[in-house]
Amino acid sequence: ASDQNAPSCRCTPTESHFLCVNQLSDEVSTAEETCDDPLSFGGRVRAAAAEAPRVCTGTLKESERVCSNAKGSPRKRNTKEGERGISAMALATVWTYCVPLTIFITAACLVDTARCQAVQAENVTVLEGGTAQISCRLQKYDGSIVVIQNPRRQTLFFNGTRALKDDRFQMMLFSPTMVRITLTNVSVSDEGGYFCQLYTDSTHHQVATLSVSVPPEIPTVEVKQEAVEGGEAELTCVSPRSKPAATLRWMRSGREIPGVVSQQDNGKTFSVSSTIRIPVERKDNGAALNCEALHPSLGGQNRVRRYRLDVYFAPTVRIIPPSGILREGDSLSLTCSITGNPLPRTTQWSKINDTLPERAEISGPTLQIARLSQSHNGTYLCQAQNNYGRAADYYTLLVYDPGAVVETHSAVPYAVIGGVLALLVFTVICVLIVTIWCSVRQKGSYLTHEASGLDEHGEVQEAFLNGNDVSQGKKEYLL
Structure with missing residues (x-):
C-alpha cells in the first residue's frame, strides 16, 4: 500500500474473489501490517500487472498460476498468520484495489476483442406496459461470475442471485450458454443499455439495448373556432403521447383533408397535433369527420376519433x-x-x-x-x-257558416289546365308566324314573275306604261 509504483495492492480479479470469500475480519490489523511491506505484496501486484496481457488470452489455469507466482515473493511469510493476514487485507481493500487492476486487464483485453469475447447481448424492442426479455449468450463459460446491470449501472443479478429489490425483474434462465431475465410492466424510464458482464481472467461485457415503443391513445378533437353557417370551422386533432411520434390525418367521406401539423418533444415521448380549417354551410351540419393516429406499433390498426361537425345557423x-x-x-x-x-x-x-x-x-x-x-x-x-x-x-x-257551400278546387287540376292553356297559346302563335311567313314569300314570287313577263312581251309593257287608249282596239296578250 505504501509503494507508489504499485497500481494496486492485490492480485488478479480471480484471486481477489478467492481472497474475498475468506472473510477473516478479525485480522484486519494483521492484513494492514502485511500490506505495509512493499516486497511482501506490492511486488507481487506489479508481477501480476506485468502478466495481465498474457493472462487475458490464456486459460483459467494460467491465471491461477500467475496469481500463485505473485504470492510467492522472496519475502513470503511462511506462517499461517501471514497468509490469513493477506486474505483479510484483500477483504478490507477489495473495493479500493480490485477496480484499478480490473480496468487495466480489461484494457489489455480490448487489444484483441475476438479472442476475449465471452458474452453476447441481444437488443430488445417492447411496447410500453409489456414484458421485455433481456438475453446474454455465454461462450466458453467456465463458471466465472456473471453480473447483469441496468442502464444506471445498478447490479440486478449477481451469478443468478437478485441484487436489486425490484420485483419487475425476474431471472428466467441461468445456464452455461444463456442468461435471460424478464422485465414486466416496462416504461420509457427503463429504456437504455443493460450490461451483461462476465468476470473471467478479465472483465468482458456487452450491452443489450432496450427500446420502448409507446403507441398513441385515441386522439382528441378540440374546437378552436365554432362553425357558423357561411363561415369556417377550425378543428385540432391532438395525440398527446407517443414514441416514435405518431402520424395524424383528417378524413371525410374517404378523402383526406390536409392539415397543419405540429410536433413537440417531451423528452421520452412526443405530442403531435393537426389543425384544419374548412368552410361550412347548413348542409354540413352533422357531417362525419375522422381523425386517425397512425403508428408503427399498431400494425395498421389506426386509432380513430370520430367527430360530428356542428354547424350553427x-x-x-x-x-x-x-x-x-x-x-x-x-x-x-x-x-x-x-x-x-x-x-x-x-x-x-x-x-x-x-x-x-x-x-x-x-x-x-x-x-x-x-x-x-x-x-x-x-x-x-x-x-x-x-x-x-x-x-x-x-x-x-x-x-x-255551418251551412255554407264552399267550392274547393284541387291545386293539381288548376296546374294541369294552366299548362294546357299555355301550350295552346304557344301553338297558335307558332301557326300565325308560319302563315305570315308563307304569305310574304308567295307575294314576292308573284311580283317577280310579273316583272319577268313584262320584259318578255314588249307590247304589254308599253301598254301598261304608255296607257294606250282603249279606242285603238282591244288586244289580247298571253302572259
Missing part, C-alpha cells in the same frame, strides 16, 4: 295548415315546424292586430282553438329565435 319556421275547410264549431290545430342549430327552446304564437282567443291553447309548437267561430278569423303568426337569427311564418284563418 338561424332557425326556419313553417306552419303546417289543417286539411279541408273550417266551419263554426270545428277545432283548429296549427303546428309550427322549426329547424335551426341550436334549436329554439320556445315558440311564440300571436294574432296580427289582435290578441289570441280566450279558448286558444299553446302546447310547445302547437296552437289549438276549440269550437271555432267567425270571430276567430284573422292571421296567426308563429315566431322562433336562437343566437344566430329569427324566423316567422303566418296562417290566415277563415271560418265558414
